[in-house]
Amino acid sequence: MLVVQQIEVFFQHVIQVLKGVSLTVPPGQIVCVLGANGAGKSTTLKAISGLLAAEDGRVTDGLIEFDGKRIDNRLAHDVAGMGITQVFEGRRVLEHLTVDENLRAGNLGGTRGMQSKLEQVYSIFPHLKSLRKKAAGWLSGGEQQMLVIGRAIMADPRLLLLDEPSLGLAPLLVKEIFATIERINREFSTAILLVEQNAARALEIASYAYVMENGRIVMDGEAQVVKENPDIKEFYLGLGEFGTRKSYKDVKHYKRRKRWL
Amino acid sequence: MLFLQYLVAGVLTGGLYGLIGLGIVIIYKSTKVFNFAVGALMTFCALVCVALVTNVGLPFWLALPISLAFAAFLGLLTERVGLRPLLAQPILTLIMATLAIESILYGTMLLFWEGYTISFPQGVLPGQTIFLGPIFIPHEFLYAFIVATACFVLVGVFFFKTQMGLRMRVTAESHVVAMALGINITRIFAMSWMLATVVGALAGIFIGNRLGLQVAITPSLAFKALPAIIFGGLDSLAGAIIGGLTVGILEKMAAGYIDPKVAEITPYIILLLVLLIRPQGLFGEERIERI
Amino acid sequence: MWRPCGVIDETYEQDLAIVRTFPQWTLTVAALGALALLPAYVSGVTLNTVNHIAITIVALHGVNILTGLTGQITLGQAAFMAIGAYSMEMMVRYWGLSFWIATPIAMLITGVAGVIIGLPSLRIKGFYLAMATLAAQFIVPWIIVNVRPDLTGGTDGLTVSPPSIGGLQLTSQESIFYLCATVAVFSTVFARNIARSRYGRAFIAIRDNDIAAEIMGIAVVRYKLLSFFLCSLYAGLAGCLYAIWMRGISVEHFTLHESIWYLGMLIVGGMGSVVGVILGAIMIRSLTILVTYIGPWIAVFLPPGTGTVLELGLGPIVFGVVVLAFLIYEPHGLARIWERFKAFYRLWPYSY
Numbered sequence: 001m002l003v004v005q006q007i008e009v010f011f012q013h014v015i016q017v018l019k020g021v022s023l024t025v026p027p028g029q030i031v032c033v034l035g036a037n038g039a040g041k042s043t044t045l046k047a048i049s050g051l052l053a054a055e056d057g058r059v060t061d062g063l064i065e066f067d068g069k070r071i072d073n074r075l076a077h078d079v080a081g082m083g084i085t086q087v088f089e090g091r092r093v094l095e096h097l098t099v100d101e102n103l104r105a106g107n108l109g110g111t112r113g114m115q116s117k118l119e120q121v122y123s124i125f126p127h128l129k130s131l132r133k134k135a136a137g138w139l140s141g142g143e144q145q146m147l148v149i150g151r152a153i154m155a156d157p158r159l160l161l162l163d164e165p166s167l168g169l170a171p172l173l174v175k176e177i178f179a180t181i182e183r184i185n186r187e188f189s190t191a192i193l194l195v196e197q198n199a200a201r202a203l204e205i206a207s208y209a210y211v212m213e214n215g216r217i218v219m220d221g222e223a224q225v226v227k228e229n230p231d232i233k234e235f236y237l238g239l240g241e242f243g244t245r246k247s248y249k250d251v252k253h254y255k256r257r258k259r260w261l
Numbered sequence: 262m263l264f265l266q267y268l269v270a271g272v273l274t275g276g277l278y279g280l281i282g283l284g285i286v287i288i289y290k291s292t293k294v295f296n297f298a299v300g301a302l303m304t305f306c307a308l309v310c311v312a313l314v315t316n317v318g319l320p321f322w323l324a325l326p327i328s329l330a331f332a333a334f335l336g337l338l339t340e341r342v343g344l345r346p347l348l349a350q351p352i353l354t355l356i357m358a359t360l361a362i363e364s365i366l367y368g369t370m371l372l373f374w375e376g377y378t379i380s381f382p383q384g385v386l387p388g389q390t391i392f393l394g395p396i397f398i399p400h401e402f403l404y405a406f407i408v409a410t411a412c413f414v415l416v417g418v419f420f421f422k423t424q425m426g427l428r429m430r431v432t433a434e435s436h437v438v439a440m441a442l443g444i445n446i447t448r449i450f451a452m453s454w455m456l457a458t459v460v461g462a463l464a465g466i467f468i469g470n471r472l473g474l475q476v477a478i479t480p481s482l483a484f485k486a487l488p489a490i491i492f493g494g495l496d497s498l499a500g501a502i503i504g505g506l507t508v509g510i511l512e513k514m515a516a517g518y519i520d521p522k523v524a525e526i527t528p529y530i531i532l533l534l535v536l537l538i539r540p541q542g543l544f545g546e547e548r549i550e551r552i
Numbered sequence: 553m554w555r556p557c558g559v560i561d562e563t564y565e566q567d568l569a570i571v572r573t574f575p576q577w578t579l580t581v582a583a584l585g586a587l588a589l590l591p592a593y594v595s596g597v598t599l600n601t602v603n604h605i606a607i608t609i610v611a612l613h614g615v616n617i618l619t620g621l622t623g624q625i626t627l628g629q630a631a632f633m634a635i636g637a638y639s640m641e642m643m644v645r646y647w648g649l650s651f652w653i654a655t656p657i658a659m660l661i662t663g664v665a666g667v668i669i670g671l672p673s674l675r676i677k678g679f680y681l682a683m684a685t686l687a688a689q690f691i692v693p694w695i696i697v698n699v700r701p702d703l704t705g706g707t708d709g710l711t712v713s714p715p716s717i718g719g720l721q722l723t724s725q726e727s728i729f730y731l732c733a734t735v736a737v738f739s740t741v742f743a744r745n746i747a748r749s750r751y752g753r754a755f756i757a758i759r760d761n762d763i764a765a766e767i768m769g770i771a772v773v774r775y776k777l778l779s780f781f782l783c784s785l786y787a788g789l790a791g792c793l794y795a796i797w798m799r800g801i802s803v804e805h806f807t808l809h810e811s812i813w814y815l816g817m818l819i820v821g822g823m824g825s826v827v828g829v830i831l832g833a834i835m836i837r838s839l840t841i842l843v844t845y846i847g848p849w850i851a852v853f854l855p856p857g858t859g860t861v862l863e864l865g866l867g868p869i870v871f872g873v874v875v876l877a878f879l880i881y882e883p884h885g886l887a888r889i890w891e892r893f894k895a896f897y898r899l900w901p902y903s904y
Contacts, residue, residue, distance in 0.1 A: 054349075054437050080443030088441065094434040097427075104424070105431045108443045111424055155443060295679045346880045352678040353625055354879055357819050360812050361875040367809075368868030375864075481808065484690070487683055526694045529687035533672065536684050540676045 001027045001191055002048065002084075002159055007062035007072065009040075009047050011055065017043045019215040020062065025159060025191050030181070032194040032202040032223070034236055035212035041195040042089055044212070045161045048193070049086040050076035066159070081108060085157035089164045089195075091144040093151075095137030099128055102136050102147055106154030121150040124180060142173040146180070153184060159191045160184070166198045174198065178205055199236035203227045211236075266396050267517040268510060273402035275509020276409040277464055278528075281486035282493070282501035283409075283416060284461035290433045290496050291453040294344060297359040300483030301366035302339070302458050306332040307465030307474055308370060311379055321385045325466065329459050336458030340451050349436075363480070370476045380473030405467035412460055413502050420498065429453060433496065485512075488532035494541060507531075570744055587733055591726040599725040601841050606732035607793045608817070608833040613743040613826070614786025615814045620824035621752060622779040623759030624673050628685035629787055629814045631692035632669075634806035636662040636788030637795040638696055638704060641712050646703070651715030651796070659788035665692075666784025667777050674773055677762075689811055693803040709802025712795045722796065732793055739786060744826045746782065755779055756824070809868075816875040822885025831886040839874065840867045 002025040009018040018040050025031045035041050046052050047059050050071070064072040071079050080086075085106075094102050103121055107114055122129040125146045131139060136147060145165055152160055162181065166174040182205045185192050196202035203209055209226040211219040219226065226232055281299060288296045296302075310328035313319045319327070343362045347354055391398045420426040432439040432449045439446050461483075468479060489508045493500020508528050516524035561567040571580050591599060615629050640658035643649045649657075672684040696704050704710065714723045722728055746752050754775045757765035766772045795801045813836065821832020847863040878885060 049441060051437060051440060054440065075445075076440035077443045077445045080441060085443075086441045088438070092435060092438050094431055094438060096434060097430060101427060101430075105427050105444075106442055107424070151442070295682075343876055350879075350883075353619070353623075353823075354883065356625060356679055356682055357815060358876060358879055361816065361872040361879070363872070364809075364812065364816070364868040364875070365872030368865040368870075368872065371865030371868070372862060481690075484686065484808075487686070491680070491683065522694075522698050526691050529690045532687045533684060533691075536672050536676055536680055536687075540680055 001025055001067060002193070003063075003065040004044070004048065005062050005064070007044075007047055007064060008060050009043055009052065009057055010060050011052075011057040013058075017057070017215055018047065021212070021215070021217055022062075023193075023210050023217065023220070025193050026208075027158075027191050028185070028189040029208065030185050030192045030194060030206045031208045031210070032196055032206035033210045033212055034196060034199045034202060034232075036197075039212040040215040041212055042163055043215075045086060045163055045193070045195060047072070048079070049084055049161055050074050050079040051086070080155065083156070083158035084161065085152040085155045085159075086161040087148050087152045087163060087165065089167060091141065091148055091167075093136040093139070093144045093147050095135065097136055098133050099136055099139070099147060100132040102151055103128075103154050106151035108155045117154050117156070121153055124153070124183065125150050142169055142176075145169060145173075145177055149177070149180065149184075153188070156188075157190060159193065162192060162194045164195055164197060166196065166201065174201060178202075181205060199232070203237075262395050263517065267513045269396055269398060270402075271510030271513035272506055273398070273406050273509070274513060275489075275506035276402075276406035276502075277467060277505070278486045278489045278509050279502040279505025280405070280409040280412060280464040280467075281461060281483050282490040282505050283412060283498065284457040284464070285486065285490055286496065286498060286501045287416065287453050287457040287460065291429045292344070292450050293433070294355045294359065295495075296457065297356060298339065298363040298366065299457075299461050299486075300480030301363045301370070302332070302335060303461035303465035303468075303483055304474055304476065304479040305366050305370055305465075306335065306458070306462030307469040307479075308374055308379060308476075310462075310466050311381055311469055311474065312373075314381060314385065321381070328466070329462055332458045332462035333455040336454040336456075337451055339458070340454035344454075345447065345450070367476070367480065374474075374476050376475065376477055378473040378475045379469075381470050386470055399471060401467060401471040405464075405471070408463060408467065409502075412463065413498065416456075416460070417498055425452075485528040488528045488535060491532060491540075492535050570741070584737070587737075590733075591729055596725045599729050601837065603725065603729055603732045603797050605833050605837045606729075606736040607790050607797060608814075608837055609736045609830055610732075610739050610793060611787055611790035612814055612817055612821075612829045612833050613739050614783040614790070615818050616824065616826070616829050617743065617746060617755065617786070618779050618783035619815065620818055620828075621747060621755035621759060622776065624670070624677075624776065624779065625679070625682040625815075626685045626783065627682050627808065627811050627815070628669060628688040628692075629783070630806040630808070630810035631689045632662050632666055632784045632787030633791035633794060633810075634692055634696060634801075634803060635665050635784075636791030637801045637806075638710075638791075639788075640792040641710050641795055641801060642703060644713075644715075645710070651792075652717075655789065655792045658792055659785050662784045662788030662791070663781045664784075666780040666787070669784075670777055670780030673776050673780065686808070689808050693806060696803050705802075707803065709800055709804070711800045712798070714796060714799065728797055732797065735789065735793060739789065740826060740830065743786075743829070747824075747826055751775070751778065759824075813871065816871060818885075819875055819883075820878050820885055822887025825885070825887035827890060828885050828887030831890065835886060836871060836874070839870055843867050843870050 004021060004023045006020045006022050007018055008016065008020060010016050021040065021044055023031070023033070033041050033044065043057070046057070048064055048071070050073070052058060059072040063070055066082060066084060071082065094105065097105065103118060104114065107117060127143065128146055128150060131143065136144065139147060149165065165177050165181065169177065178201050181192060181194065184190055194202055194206060203223045203226060206223045209220065209223045210217050211226070211232065219229070281303065285296055285299055288294055306328055309331050310324050313324035313327055314321055339362055343358050344355070347358055386401055386404055390400055391403065420430060428439070428444050429449055429452070431442065432444060432446050436446055465479070468474065468482060485508070486505065489504035490501050491504070492507060493504030508531055511531060512524045512527045515527040559573055566572060571577055590602065611629055611633060615626060618624050618626050636658045639661045640651070640654045643654040643657060644651060669685060669688045673681050676684065697706050714721050716722065720727065722731060754765070754770045757768065757770055758772055758775055762772050794805070798805065817832040817836045818829070820835055821830070822828030843866045844863050847866055850862060882888060
């Protein structure tokens with residue numbers, strides 16, 4: 001459904017952030033992108049959703065196709081209209097608007113079907129319903145995360161781009177959020193491109209995984225395969241050679257070389 | 262009794278300030294641009310309306326919608342030519358852009374209308390000054406006040422009850438989120454400029470009815486609306502009308518009790534005081550900061 | 553500051569010099585010489601314009617320090633000029649001081665007024681500050697007209713008698729030219745030195761990020777007010793020159809539009825650049841003169857009777873269009889174009 005081929009992204013014509021990134025998201029599947037800070041994960045998402053222009057960035061090479069149509073460097077609202085919705089990192093709720101208004105704003109079309117969509121979101125996040133008249137800025141972190149995901153569902157996307165939904169949330173909430181992501185994927189058969197730092201959880205729900213470093217995809221494969229890779233275990237899952245939790249006591253002072261570099 | 266008279270006069274003038282302020286707030290809310298050209302835009306549209314009545318000979322009820330349509334067009338043009346290329350530029354650039362537009366409009370008006378005082382023919386608005394006991398109410402201001410109130414209600418309904426209004430508020434909140442939600446923000450910008458200019462043109466037409474229009478003077482009347490909106494809070498619709506009324510009443514009180522000359526600068530003194538004491542205004546949105 | 557390749561400072565004196573290379577010295581001396589001989593070649597009308605440009609440059613240096621370097625937007629430069637002009641004339645008229653003594657005092661008065669108007673800048677930024685200075689732009693003329701009209705002449709203004717130096721009355725455009733040109737040259741040197749001193753760097757730090765500047769140990773309050781003070785100092789000086797150039801003062805000379813024009817000239821010239829100040833002032837002032845020449849040509853195509861209005865209206869239109877064009881296409885102004893030209897001729901014919 002979504003095909004990203006060898007894209008290169010420059011900011012302000014000089015700073016190269018992506019150096020040939022390729023990935024595919026098949027319909028109805030969860031694909032995750034792992035990687036450290038600054039690897040270019042968020043930039044990849046922005047390149048897809050067309051929000052690079054707002055930061056003076058451009059896709060200079062390669063192409064992005066959605067359902068066979070080129071969408072690289074298209075305007076963000078056109079891309080959103082085609083069924084790709086991005087959920088930002090860091091819970092960008094519309095602070096001064098109420099929960100209800102936040103959700104309504106997510107609806108792309110007119111007011112038709114608004115009520116049923118609202119009910120749908122409230123059935124997924126029953127907790128939000130009790131907060132519907134509250135200004136979104138005053139919600140807790142977990143509630144805000146639910147709100148932005150709910151807002152994205154309002155748009156009825158066929159592809160959902162999720163940028164670090166677990167950032168800064170308590171482990172219990174993280175679990176809940178990931179369960180919801182799986183549920184959305186199951187119930188609406190929405191394809192999901194998930195960018196995460198929490199590799200263990202992401203690999204559990206994803207069917208395919210990519211690993212990014214320094215603006216390149218350095219590894220990809222079925223989630224199960226990636227999970228078993230010793231390097232991934234070491235650097236992303238924090239597990240020792242035998243699958244036991246690694247203790248900081250044993251960490252050597254030199255860094256183990258990653259084999260893919 | 263005199264107090265009541267000043268109060269009534271203040272409320273009526275304040276309605277006009279509120280209307281002008283509303284035009285500024287609409288633009289500021291969705292685009293974060295402060296429109297210094299509002300006075301020139303308003304005067305221009307009002308002058309067009311006068312020209313339609315006196316030179317073309319149209320009846321007022323026909324000239325009014327035509328000039329409002331012209332206002333919408335002018336707003337659209339301003340946004341397209343002047344501000345669209347300057348999206349997301351620093352504040353000084355945006356201020357200077359609206360000032361440059363103000364200058365262009367000012368020059369154009371001088372070309373066509375020179376420096377004379379131009380006003381609508383007598384009796385364009387039906388009715389005459391109303392006397393309530395010792396208090397008199399100029400009917401033009403009464404009309405203006407009613408229209409201003411209607412505008413506030415309509416704009417309020419638009420912003421808070423319709424999907425389009427919601428989109429405008431989303432755009433005001435965050436441009437990036439709005440784009441990601443499939444909102445065409447450039448269209449929102451154009452819409453808010455059109456809406457704001459129409460509201461401003463209404464104010465200009467009422468000013469033209471009561472006081473007459475003068476190219477060199479009328480635009481600066483709009484600057485008196487600045488304290489009104491700063492007082493009320495730059496992004497608050499309710500603030501615009503309450504600020505407008507407050508400034509109008511204080512101005513008339515100053516004129517009545519101190520000296521009519523003092524009234525000229527009362528709004529600016531209020532402006533300075535508000536800026537010094539409470540810059541975000543009475544109803545301005547404070548940043549919600551949760552830690 | 554960019555320097556061409558191969559120009560190397562070997563001593564501290566060289567490092568501190570404004571004019572550093574031999575060609576620069578030649579050009580400077582030639583330019584000053586040409587300036588000195590200018591009255592011999594051009595007519596009184598042109599000289600009149602040149603004087604206006606010189607006065608504008610002085611006022612614009614002030615705006616540049618406040619807006620270009622410190623980033624505080626001012627819409628009140630004309631009001632400051634009015635304060636300077638009126639306080640000078642009133643001291644001359646009622647206290648019998650000579651122009652040469654009254655002017656520095658008037659500058660100081662303007663500076664203090666500037667600091668007072670600048671007080672809100674400690675709490676507010678951006679267009680809020682623009683509005684505070686806008687309020688000043690309306691309040692100052694009102695005070696001049698209404699508080700003591702018997703002293704200030706009210707709306708009629710005052711006539712200014714020409715000052716004399718060593719028995720020579722500065723009545724002719726030539727003599728005023730020498731005064732204005734000298735002041736303009738010295739204020740340019742002074743402005744240049746401020747820009748590259750510790751004060752200038754503090755101003756720029758405040759412009760770029762006032763919180764970061766404060767953390768770096770710059771006393772933001774003091775430097776903001778200092779910036780307002782310097783800006784008004786220049787405004788006061790320009791106001792005094794304006795008074796003797798016009799031979800009279802009235803609040804109608806110091807309008808909001810005048811203040812807007814100063815900001816516009818700064819945009820056209822290039823924010824924060826001393827060269828830009830000079831280029832911007834020359835460009836906008838000459839354009840308005842040009843318009844008065846072109847006006848009658850265009851008037852031929854218009855219905856009769858619009859000719860005189862054309863000159864009035866065309867000025868603001870051209871000004872607005874030029875400023876808008878610079879904002880969109882060259883936000884760094886003429887100064888950047890000049891830099892590019894210099895880079896071009898240094899490298900020509902071998903670019904790279």
